[in-house]
Amino acid sequence: MAGPELAAIIANLPATVPFVGPEVIERKTGIKFRARLGANESPFGPSPKVIAAIAGAASDVWTYGDSENYELKEALARHLGTPMETITIGEGIDGLLGLTCRLYLEPGDRIVTSLGAYPTFNYHVAAQGAECVTVPYDKNDRESLSGLLDSVLGVKPKIVYLANPDNPMGTWWDASEITRFVEAVPEDTLIILDEAYGETAPAGTLPPITLMRPNLLRYRTFSKAYGLAGMRVGYAIGAPRTIAGFDRIRNHFGVTKLSQIAATAALADQDYLARTIAAIAAGRDEIISRTKTLGLKPIPSATNFVAIDCGADDTYATMLLNGMQAHGIFIRKPAAPGLNRCIRMSVGTPKDIALACDVLEDIIKTENR
Structure with missing residues (x-):
């Protein structure tokens, strides 16, 4: 038996989710992420x-x-x-x-x-x-x-x-x-x-x-x-x-x-929140500083992530995204035309930011050889 039909509106929708979580990517690729910098979470955790x-x-x-x-x-x-x-x-x-x-x-x-x-x-x-x-x-x-x-x-x-x-x-x-x-x-x-x-x-x-x-x-x-x-x-x-x-x-x-x-x-x-916000600001500044030295153009941010203009097009930004993922670094990128020249990196711990930026630097150097 086929069973009842879905409502017409739902039946015509793709079976997708707006964001593919890092756990899903890990299961599909078999690559365990070393740094989780794509979901705009707070690595400093709750109070x-x-x-x-x-x-x-x-x-x-x-x-x-x-x-x-x-x-x-x-x-x-x-x-x-x-x-x-x-x-x-x-x-x-x-x-x-x-x-x-x-x-x-x-x-x-x-x-x-x-x-x-x-x-x-x-x-x-x-x-x-x-x-x-x-x-x-x-x-x-x-x-x-x-x-x-x-x-x-x-x-x-x-x-x-x-x-x-x-x-x-x-x-x-x-x-x-x-x-x-x-x-x-x-x-x-x-x-x-x-x-x-x-x-x-x-x-x-x-x-x-x-x-x-x-x-x-x-x-x-x-x-x-x-x-x-x-x-x-x-x-x-x-x-x-x-x-x-x-x-x-x-x-x-x-x-x-x-x-x-x-x-x-x-x-x-609220005291813990204030310390967390200060740590987020410091991490944001570090991402901006590091990516500028790589010739990229980080966009000023009021959030706990930084969008980074890669200075080229969607193809180049996607290459960087995939390269980071292959090296165990979870980040994301915008998909819409005009924004898809960018990648996006969430604020992580100082260790995670350093690791991610080191990997990004290696990918860029390899591409430019």
């Missing part, structure tokens, strides 16, 4: 207080977590200076993006995003049968605010997506520019403002938490600076009525008990 909190709660994993994520939501509200009803918790930003698309998109709807921007959002858009309208990055490798706004005004989409700071390029706009963009978008278009890298951005990058609009949702995560990528905890901030929509469809027990405990403990240790 020791987080580890202690997880260990202390481990024996209670037989119970479900709080379906309302109350303690974490309360801690976030206090930390951010915003009411609890302006926050929802989810399984990372990825999970929240999926819920957002379910809430707002129907087959035939259109969204506006940048060509080459975070592909997981596009993945969720496709699952709803909606169409992506893309806008090229500007000449400074930033998402084009003017281009996005022009497209919004012309296309009249259900959603416009913007990341600030950006992934995969690491570039950013000042808060004042973001605020002007938000105020210019018509109220019937939802603005997704992805602030996953907000903690590592310069002061003045994130608009104040008081920037609230019925059509604005801001997304943040514990996966990056807080070092909890494996725990899958993210949150969205917005006007209470907009946030309330998530309760209609969210997985109420999706954020595990240990994840809630870990995120709450991480939020409480």
Whole structure:
């Protein structure tokens, strides 16, 4: 028996994922990675207080977590200076993006995003049968605010997506520019403002938490600076009525008990976060310094990774990517035209950065012989 058919929208989608994880690559190639610098994780890990909190709660994993994520939501509200009803918790930003698309998109709807921007959002858009309208990055490798706004005004989409700071390029706009963009978008278009890298951005990058609009949702995560990528905890901030929509469809027990405990403990240790951010900045500077000596053009970054202009084309950048992988160094590269001249290296430990840059230097020297 063939069994039931998939829904038509899903049946027409490829069986792919937006990002192929390093474990998958290791299984396929048989090459064990010596340095893991492709997933924008924090090699500095979470606060020791987080580890202690997880260990202390481990024996209670037989119970479900709080379906309302109350303690974490309360801690976030206090930390951010915003009411609890302006926050929802989810399984990372990825999970929240999926819920957002379910809430707002129907087959035939259109969204506006940048060509080459975070592909997981596009993945969720496709699952709803909606169409992506893309806008090229500007000449400074930033998402084009003017281009996005022009497209919004012309296309009249259900959603416009913007990341600030950006992934995969690491570039950013000042808060004042973001605020002007938000105020210019018509109220019937939802603005997704992805602030996953907000903690590592310069002061003045994130608009104040008081920037609230019925059509604005801001997304943040514990996966990056807080070092909890494996725990899958993210949150969205917005006007209470907009946030309330998530309760209609969210997985109420999706954020595990240990994840809630870990995120709450991480939020409480801001001293450790400050030390981590300083270590990320130092690692970012080291990647920039080392790759400049190789004749490459690292792009200024506000994130925990550096996009590196290889000075040629996609073929050359892909050669470097494959060469690094063959030598056990996990990095990534953008795929979109205009951005695909670059490779992207996450901040690692000083040892991992040195190893990766040494391997990159050897590959370049061998190619130029």
